[in-house]
Amino acid sequence: MSQPKAVIFDIGNVLIEWNPERYFDQVIGQEQRERMFSEVDIHGMMERIDAGAPFAETVAEMAGENSKWHDAILHIRDHWTDVASPAIDHSVRLLRALKDNNVPVFALTNFGVQNFPLSEAKYSFLGEFDRRYISGELGLIKPDPQIYAIVEADTGLAPENLLFTDDREDNITAANVRGWKTHLFDGPEGWAQTLVSYGLLDPAEAGL
Template sequence: MTISAVVFDIGRVLIAWEPEQFYDREIGKDKRITLLESVPLHDANLEVDRGAPFKKTITDLAERHPEWAREIMMWHDHWIEMVTPDIPHSARLLRALRAKGIPVLALSNFGIETFEIAKVEYPVLTEFDQAFISGHLKCIKPDAEIYEILERETAVSPTELLFADDRPENIEAAAKRGWQTHLFTTPEGWAERLVQDGLLTKEEAA
């Protein structure tokens, strides 16, 4: 089947996204579990991904939970430490595809400000032919709207898109629209898929 563009998720595909690991290092696993049971930090992060202002969203949450204020503000003040390290093999795959003239797109749940921070730390995030970032679009995966926007703005047939994402629900939403999909677990597995589909040779995908 023809593939006209390859779509990358970012978090846990091109760069890490491990807030739990960060908190385990900083405050210990038991306290981290209590924190996340007591404070809707991941829900707040989804609001940031929908376009809410980063600092205000986290600060407001800290004000509502003063007993956890220090730990909550870590989400803002140490955010870049939660997206460390990068995944070099995935970056090589992105660059190999582009070197062959294959359009490479991003489709990611990411805040407006946090994406700008990440681009400074990880220049590969500036190398997409087009980046569809939820904060700018005011909608998130797996909602149908964000997939519709990419289809409309690229004018690529859904059946000619190959999409890699680490979350099954995001893959399922794309597959329902006719996209070709790959559930990302390792860069090696993603490389094998790109070779299997004839987009890269084994040498190019190494």
């Protein structure tokens, strides 16, 4: 099994938890949250932001179109770093352990242009990547094959030299098609074991 030359992290649900349902359960209660999410396409709105739509304006527009849920929807704009939280600490330690071993570490994330800096201001590790590929800046979102092609072209690394983790199976499948090494993230322990299996970290470094 050849050793990858670079490791690529998704961010949402890999380094930072992304579960807006849980946030709104706490803010408005589960029953109201279920109604809101059935009536308002929150995830569709976030996909538009990830693809390059302006963050604050898009959230405000959605709130204006849904007066029943106006104030709740604005939480996404006004309390972004509470909605997209907390950090997944073990994953952060893995990121830093790889960097300590001089392994190039990149981010490939579906994230908006304006809300990414908000998260980076709270989570300093988002500034520690060697390279970052942010969908909102590129105008493309995973699993569009072109976003993977951009990573390959920019890094100059062959697909088989890239190891990528993401929590979404469709994003992993798209990377597999291109020949990337992949790990479907379902928790930091499994990711840690994968990094050890490729010889990038030893068990102690991986927190195992």
